[in-house]
Amino acid sequence: MAKENNQAISQKPAGAMKHILSFVFMIAFTAAAFFVVISDKVPSGWVVPLLLIFAVIQVILQLFTFMHLDQKGSAFYTIFIVFGIFVAVISAVGILLM
Amino acid sequence: MGTLIVILVLVLFLAAIFTGGYNKQFQERVRKSRTWDWLTTVDHKKIGILYLMAGLVFFIIGGIEATFMRLQLFVPGNDLFVGRTFNELLTMHGTTMIFLAAMPMIFALMNAVVPLQIGARDVAFPFVNALGFWLFFSGGLLLNLSWIFGGAPDAGWTSYTGLALNQYSPGPGVDFYVLGLQIAGIGTLIGGLNFLVTVINLRAPGMTFLRLPLFTWTAFVTSGLILFAFPALTVALLMLMFDRLFGANFFDYTMGGSTVIWEHLFWIFGHPEVYIVILPAFGVMSDVISTFSKKRLFGYNSMVFATVLIGFLGFMVWVHHMFTVGLGPISNSVFAVATMAIAVPTGIKVFNWLFTMWGGEIQFKTPMLWAVGFIPTFVMGGMTGVMLALPPADFQYQDSYFVVAHFHYVLVGGTVFGLFAGIYYWWPKMFGKLLNETLGKWHFWTFLIGFHLTFFPQHFLGLFGMPRRVFTYQTNVGLEKLNELSSIGVAGMVIGTILFLINIIYTLRKGKKAKADAWELGRTLEWSIPSPPPEYNFAQTPLVRGFDALWVEKEAGNKSMTPAEPLGSIHMPSPSYIPILMSLGFFVAGFGFIVRGIPAAAIGLIIVVVSLFLRSFDYDKGYHVEPEDPEKGGKE
Ligand code: HEM
Numbered sequence: 156m157a158k159e160n161n162q163a164i165s166q167k168p169a170g171a172m173k174h175i176l177s178f179v180f181m182i183a184f185t186a187a188a189f190f191v192v193i194s195d196k197v198p199s200g201w202v203v204p205l206l207l208i209f210a211v212i213q214v215i216l217q218l219f220t221f222m223h224l225d226q227k228g229s230a231f232y233t234i235f236i237v238f239g240i241f242v243a244v245i246s247a248v249g250i251l252l253m
Numbered sequence: 254m255g256t257l258i259v260i261l262v263l264v265l266f267l268a269a270i271f272t273g274g275y276n277k278q279f280q281e282r283v284r285k286s287r288t289w290d291w292l293t294t295v296d297h298k299k300i301g302i303l304y305l306m307a308g309l310v311f312f313i314i315g316g317i318e319a320t321f322m323r324l325q326l327f328v329p330g331n332d333l334f335v336g337r338t339f340n341e342l343l344t345m346h347g348t349t350m351i352f353l354a355a356m357p358m359i360f361a362l363m364n365a366v367v368p369l370q371i372g373a374r375d376v377a378f379p380f381v382n383a384l385g386f387w388l389f390f391s392g393g394l395l396l397n398l399s400w401i402f403g404g405a406p407d408a409g410w411t412s413y414t415g416l417a418l419n420q421y422s423p424g425p426g427v428d429f430y431v432l433g434l435q436i437a438g439i440g441t442l443i444g445g446l447n448f449l450v451t452v453i454n455l456r457a458p459g460m461t462f463l464r465l466p467l468f469t470w471t472a473f474v475t476s477g478l479i480l481f482a483f484p485a486l487t488v489a490l491l492m493l494m495f496d497r498l499f500g501a502n503f504f505d506y507t508m509g510g511s512t513v514i515w516e517h518l519f520w521i522f523g524h525p526e527v528y529i530v531i532l533p534a535f536g537v538m539s540d541v542i543s544t545f546s547k548k549r550l551f552g553y554n555s556m557v558f559a560t561v562l563i564g565f566l567g568f569m570v571w572v573h574h575m576f577t578v579g580l581g582p583i584s585n586s587v588f589a590v591a592t593m594a595i596a597v598p599t600g601i602k603v604f605n606w607l608f609t610m611w612g613g614e615i616q617f618k619t620p621m622l623w624a625v626g627f628i629p630t631f632v633m634g635g636m637t638g639v640m641l642a643l644p645p646a647d648f649q650y651q652d653s654y655f656v657v658a659h660f661h662y663v664l665v666g667g668t669v670f671g672l673f674a675g676i677y678y679w680w681p682k683m684f685g686k687l688l689n690e691t692l693g694k695w696h697f698w699t700f701l702i703g704f705h706l707t708f709f710p711q712h713f714l715g716l717f718g719m720p721r722r723v724f725t726y727q728t729n730v731g732l733e734k735l736n737e738l739s740s741i742g743v744a745g746m747v748i749g750t751i752l753f754l755i756n757i758i759y760t761l762r763k764g765k766k767a768k769a770d771a772w773e774l775g776r777t778l779e780w781s782i783p784s785p786p787p788e789y790n791f792a793q794t795p796l797v798r799g800f801d802a803l804w805v806e807k808e809a810g811n812k813s814m815t816p817a818e819p820l821g822s823i824h825m826p827s828p829s830y831i832p833i834l835m836s837l838g839f840f841v842a843g844f845g846f847i848v849r850g851i852p853a854a855a856i857g858l859i860i861v862v863v864s865l866f867l868r869s870f871d872y873d874k875g876y877h878v879e880p881e882d883p884e885k886g887g888k889e
């Protein structure tokens with residue numbers, strides 16, 4: 156398996172580039188999240204929304220590049236992830252509102 | 254400190270064994286022994302048997318606890334088991350039955366049957382499968398050790414934090430609940446994941462999703478429910494652990510916490526959980542009823558649809574356990590409607606079973622008896638469910654014996670009957686011998702009558718105002734007769750269970766040998782291979798040409814399945830001791846946390862990490878076996 160993957164990547168340098176790029180983005184966003192919390196330049200009301208935004212972007216990047224959601228034949232993963240999000244949202248909204 | 258030393262010695266002792274501190278011969282002997290074979294097996298058929306045996310043991314323990322409770326309630330003002338002891342019995346009964354009896358027996362059937370029904374040689378992750386079993390077992394053991402180490406949990410199986418926090422339940426009882434369930438829960442979660450991947454990836458050629466036998470479908474949906482529901486329990490238990498062990502205040506309202514959060518999290522898990530245990534029973538019923546009616550299952554597609562719909566809706570109804578919490582009329586109404594909606598797909602299933610039987614050549618073998626007994630019993634439980642789903646009415650029923658009657662009708666009349674049907678049906682496939690029919694029928698009738706005698710009066714006890722979870726009641730308030738009847742009924746279930754155990758022992762000694770197609774009516778793939786199957790299940794992967802794959806071939810006049818591949822050597826995974834080692838690590842860690850011995854907990858976690866490490870650098874690629882040619886010389 157690992158071997159096949161390596162070949163696929165070496166044949167398509169664009170794929171490797173994408174991985175490296177999103178890896179850099181990951182680190183950048185993580186660092187930014189730390190900065191938002193540590194620094195006193197960011198108004199405190201913004202901290203939580205900013206963190207949430209960073210988190211969402213990171214999750215999406217993570218899913219599409221490293222978890223290969225952009226490839227064909229991922230219908231099952233998509234179904235399960237969407238249902239997972241659905242259940243989580245219902246539960247969270249339920250607990251918050253009630 | 255004493256406990257710590259004992260644990261240390263135990264760990265050193267085990268380390269000595271695993272690293273060859275004893276001489277080579279000893280190691281060799283251990284490795285060849287049958288016990289070692291069972292402890293390290295990764296074969297889904299053996300793991301199924303382990304699950305079944307462990308589940309039965311816990312079923313008996315839970316049953317003894319229940320019998321004690323009914324003895325206490327036999328007469329008013331009794332003082333056999335009172336106060337805290339009664340609460341402990343009650344909590345351990347519920348927890349044991351749901352998590353340590355029903356769940357493992359469901360996994361037993363899933364392990365024994367699902368790979369065979371889809372034409373696979375094993376589950377997708379045999380190692381994870383073994384790990385799941387050992388984690389469940391060590392969690393269950395830890396929970397039950399509470400009886401000897403300072404008292405069992407006493408806050409109910411729902412462990413509402415108004416009863417479960419340190420100030421309300423002093424002593425280690427609830428800690429055992431928290432850590433025991435956490436460990437067993439990890440095992441269940443990875444077990445569920447395993448079956449999802451197995452069903453998605455390992456189906457034989459031609460086995461499309463709409464040709465899966467219904468038991469496999471329900472196993473699939475149940476695994477999905479496990480995947481989405483158990484994390485809620487994990488989170489809730491973790492928070493409770495922090496509250497009790499490390500002084501956090503998630504649930505302590507005097508410190509700004511909220512006990513309602515626990516209730517939400519518990520029921521977000523808890524309601525799907527009741528569907529996790531009932532759906533496989535539905536699957537068993539569908540297979541059993543169609544086999545013994547000698548008919549194709551009526552409305553297969555609608556059955557699949559109903560299964561998926563029940564699974565989906567199961568996540569949107571949890572608040573029906575919290576109607577009286579005071580969440581407001583809007584929440585209550587929304588969740589009441591959603592709850593009643595579930596009765597629709599359930600009704601679809603009931604009618605499909607009836608239509609399957611209609612006009613069939615019915616044979617009342619023991620599994621079929623359980624299935625036929627199941628239908629009216631379960632319908633009664635569903636009926637009371639819909640009654641409870643009406644919030645204004647639920648304000649009356651809530652926390653009374655009426656609820657107790659409801660959930661025993663669905664859990665015993667549904668899940669346990671389903672499990673018994675499945676055990677009788679697939680026993681020949683698991684063990685190669687048929688359970689005795691006469692004893693089986695006695696088991697069924699005594700259990701059925703005992704069950705109804707016990708739980709039918711409880712509806713009225715509830716309506717007459719007897720609260721649940723109380724250890725006694727007074728004379729002259731009209732509760733004596735019904736309680737007496739209810740306690741007498743237990744005898745029926747006890748006798749039935751004893752007959753079942755006798756049946757097992759009798760069958761293992763001199764039961765009738767089972768043929769490949771043990772009931773001679775087999776419709777699905779598991780009946781196309783010897784009983785018990787060889788370790789590789791299918792010498793050649795079968796080619797599936799329709800729903801009820803074996804029946805299709807039988808109708809076409811073929812004696813066996815058409816193979817989809819030439820005969821060749823088969824790759825098998827090697828046995829491994831790491832699952833049991835890792836579970837031991839979790840067990841030690843859990844015990845350490847409970848006795849507040851952080852060093853012991855650390856040792857346990859170190860064992861876990863070491864096992865993870867060993868596993869990561871384990872380059873064992875398994876081995877190959879040459880299958881026996883089924884045409885010449887092969888069995889059957
Ligand atoms: C038609 C389907 C069903 C409906 C409408 C329904 C509805 C309800 C409602 C409203 C309650 C809460 C009662 C109260 O506490 O006041 C309840 C409790 C319960 N139900 Fe059901 N139910 C259904 C099926 C099932 C099934 C299939 C199972 C399990 C196999 C089940 C197991 C339970 C359990 C264990 C409880 C009690 C939990 C506790 O408080 O300890 N129910 N049900």
Ligand SMILES: [Cu+2]
Pocket residue numbers: 523524527570571573574
């Ligand atoms: Cu429920």
